[in-house]
Amino acid sequence: MSVASLRYRIEHCTEYRYSEPVAICQNQLRMQPQTRSGITCHESTISITPVPETVTEHVDYFGNRVYSFAIETLHKELTAVANSDVTVEPPKYRSLDDLAATAIPWTQVRNEARDIARLPDRLAYEFLFDSPRVMTDKIFSDYAIESFQGDRAILEAALDLTKRIHKDFRYDTTATDVHTPTINAFRLRAGVCQDFAHVQIACLRSIGLPARYVSGYLRTIPPEGKPRMVGADESHAWLSVYGGPLLGWIDCDPTNACLCGTDHIPICVGRDYGDVSPMRGVILGGGQTSLKVRVDVEPLLPATTTSNLS
Structure with missing residues (x-):
């Protein structure tokens, strides 16, 4: 059985921990949805800790949203959180x-x-x-x-x-x-x-x-x-x-x-x-790196029984 569209709130949290201080990092994030066939993005935001010195945003060749940032102060932790509100349409x-x-x-x-x-x-x-x-x-x-x-x-x-x-x-x-x-x-x-x-x-x-x-x-x-x-x-x-x-x-x-x-x-x-790699970039320093990723997908409307075509 297929159903009507569903709306979701999504949180994607990426945490890096370093054994030695990082002097400079430059990264690109592809974690934000873009309105296109099958999905509507109502809102999407990125928060970075520590706060970047520079941030730029653009849409790449394939229509994906790209969030670029640079941090130029010493840090041993980096957290990137993407929060999005989307509606997904059922297929034709x-x-x-x-x-x-x-x-x-x-x-x-x-x-x-x-x-x-x-x-x-x-x-x-x-x-x-x-x-x-x-x-x-x-x-x-x-x-x-x-x-x-x-x-x-x-x-x-x-x-x-x-x-x-x-x-x-x-x-x-x-x-x-x-x-x-x-x-x-x-x-x-x-x-x-x-x-x-x-x-x-x-x-x-x-x-x-x-x-x-x-x-x-x-x-x-x-x-x-x-x-x-x-x-x-x-x-x-x-x-x-x-x-x-x-x-x-x-x-x-x-x-x-x-x-x-x-x-x-x-x-x-x-x-x-x-x-489409969600996060990539370069760092200066850092030593050993540990990575933790957490994703939470929450339906904003009462959940309805769904099934995929199989």
Whole structure:
């Protein structure tokens, strides 16, 4: 069952602790949602401790909000907190049967995506190609084509591939790290949400379909009769495959074997993780570093039973 839109308050807290003082740090944050198809951002703010000497903000090439700051005084702790108020809309597709558009052959989308002059979403064309962390390869196309036989409908085929990756790959936080090449994760058949998303993107691009990386949050639903645990929600990653002008971008979550619904809250999109890393930068000094991240996703309206298309 699908439901109407849901509104959330999100807090994403990142804390760094250093064994030695940091003299200078310069960082970029991509933690703030941007209003785009499927999500409306009502308000979003960033607070940094200690207070930065300089702050700038801009929107990057992919439409993501970027908050840049520099601290030029000695410090041994750094805390960045992003608070956002958003509404997430349900996808256009409620089931595999309720839209004629869901019967669009994947081969039609593939062929249309190659014609940039007629492509309604011209940025989709750019997600056809290799990116620093996702390289196309025959090993990926051979795996993907089992789901994309003949003129199978793109929504049905994308969901089938999503479920196969979930089934064939083991979720293992020790198998990979943030720098593990996608081809290695594929051969290991193991990894985390970042790896699962990269693998599916590689599969889709390798058969000629535009696919992009999505960073965001996944609302957790407590067991019946139990209170919601503050801070128990997660940063998450999934992907979108372009489904043509009628379906637009189809969000797929191979970590959870489903198409995304209103429990998935998108924040940034890019070619791969390198374009959407929540926080990155450089420091001078610091010694040994410890990192703690806490995310809290709170529904602002009474919770309604939801489910993703699976």
